[in-house]
Amino acid sequence: QVQLAESGGGSVQAGGSLRLSCSASIYDYTPYCVAWFRQGPGKAREGIASIDSRDTTTYADSVKGRFTITQDSAKRSLYLDMNNLKPDDTAMYYCAAVRWRTCTTGGLEARIQTYWGQGTQVTVSS
Numbered sequence: 001q002v003q004l005a006e007s008g009g010g011s012v013q014a015g016g017s018l019r020l021s022c023s024a025s026i027y028d029y030t031p032y033c034v035a036w037f038r039q040g041p042g043k044a045r046e047g048i049a050s051i052d053s054r055d056t057t058t059y060a061d062s063v064k065g066r067f068t069i070t071q072d073s074a075k076r077s078l079y080l081d082m083n084n085l086k087p088d089d090t091a092m093y094y095c096a097a098v099r100w101r102t103c104t105t106g107g108l109e110a111r112i113q114t115y116w117g118q119g120t121q122v123t124v125s126s
Contacts, residue, residue, distance in 0.1 A: 002026050002115040004095050009120030016085050016124070022078040022095035022117060027071075033103035036069060036080045037110060038091035038122075045094075047108030049080060058107050063089075085124045092119040 008020040026032045035050035048060045049069035057069055068081040078095055096113035106112040 002097055004117035006095050006117045006120040009122045011123040012085055014126050017083045020080040024078050026097040027073040027076045029099045031102045032099050033107050034078050034097045035107055037094045040091035045110050050103040050107035052102040087124045087126045090124050092121050094119045
């Protein structure tokens with residue numbers, strides 16, 4: 001069983017930055033795909049960034065150039081650095097993981113992810 005736990009959410013003003021962390025036992029397996037998703041009020045869940053066991057990254061257009069996904073397998077941690085935050089970034093942020101595959105296809109699609117964290121709230125005020 002893979003366990004995931006997010007931290008680092010909070011409230012920030014527009015233009016500010018936050019770093020989310022996800023403690024993940026997925027690093028016991030290879031290959032794997034891990035990703036960040038978010039769900040804002042009244043919105044569908046959106047995949048925003050993924051990274052896999054080959055360090056291949058993918059970003060949604062909505063965050064490209066502002067968010068950076070990284071991982072430290074030795075620390076069993078996944079990170080999301082968020083810069084130039086906007087009120088539209090307000091959402092619950094989740095990390096997700098799937099074993100035995102990379103993110104090559106569908107890494108940002110919720111349907112391919114098997115394991116999910118509980119989420120951490122990010123609120124951006126204007």
